[in-house]
Amino acid sequence: MPTLYITREDGMLGKKGDALYWRAKREGHAQILPLNQIEDVVVIGQGAVTTQALHSLMDEDVPVHYIDSRGRYKGSLTSGRGRGYAIRRLQYGAADDSEASLSIAKNFVTGKLLGERRTLLRYFYRNKGIAHDLRETCSELADLSRAALRRDSVEDLRGIEGIGAVRYFSAFSCVLQSPWFFRERNRRPPRDPVNAMLSFGYTMLLSSVATAAVIVGLDPCVGFIHPEYRGRPSLALDMMEEFRSPVVDRMVISSCNQGLFKPEDFEPGEDGGVKMSGAARKLFLKLYSERLRASVTNDSTGQHSGYEDHIRSQSAMLIRHLRGQGEYLPFVSAN
Helix, strand or coil: CCEEEECCCCEEEEEECCEEEEEECCCCCCEEEEHHHCCEEEEECCCEECHHHHHHHHHCCCCEEEECCCCCEEEEECCCCCCCHHHHHHHHHHHHCHHHHHHHHHHHHHHHHHHHHHHHHHHHHHCHHHHHHHHHHHHHHHHHHHHHCCCCCHHHHHHHHHHHHHHHHHCHHHHCCCCCCCCCCCCCCCCCHHHHHHHHHHHHHHHHHHHHHHHHCCCCCCCCCCCCCCCCCHHHHHHHHHHHHHHHHHHHHHHHHCCCCCHHHEEECCCCCEEECHHHHHHHHHHHHHHHHCEEEECCCCCEEEHHHHHHHHHHHHHHHHCCCCCCCCCCECC
């Protein structure tokens, strides 16, 4: 079932009978939206949702995620019906157990590092002119993935992850074609168009992963790598690490190199950064939805399905691991 994105700030999502509707201001007709066709709702900016609509969404266990106009994740609203208490007790126990946390965290970080390496390898084979720069970075990421498995604390593991991110993004400019450029990863605010797309994409991915966690009964706010802080969705942040590069980074690179976006699609933000125009944001959401449906094989399990299904499968695998029914294996795209 699809995600409902509310990007317009001049309308309202309401309830009519057993369905929802969207009506923009100064437009007479409303768009009817059957509840059984909505998996989650993402409200971007100042879009309005009536209390009646929220009640219906909660009744159907449909999470609602809020993103501000700058693309920052603000929080999620879920039904709180108490599903998965047994699972959450296991999750909280593992989070409080340093050895159990480290075991799970190692797989998240290993999956991220191998995913970053696999992304760069795609361009290594496609463009021999940049092969030398990418070969060295790919080798370092492979070494770091092995080093991650030898760490004896989550703090050391975070250090390995950080080193990998610096090395990965140092090679990012090699795979972008003119007029696009990338000097370093920056955020809050992103200071160039590529970083603006990456930040917005990661926020969308966070909402997708949080939805998958909630649906299976996990608490998206209690994780194993990211420390708990003021309701931050730590588990969702943990689990999205494996999917950042294959889902978002590859989509951003390909859409830039294919000319789907232009530098003039970006404008100055209120906080001194750069943000996408409204039209560019809508196109980005369309491309992101298509990316989630793209089929790929997970090297760790052999499962072949869309990324959205892989995200759900990783959540289900984490539950089986917490129950003692097998290891948690990282998601690593086969291509």
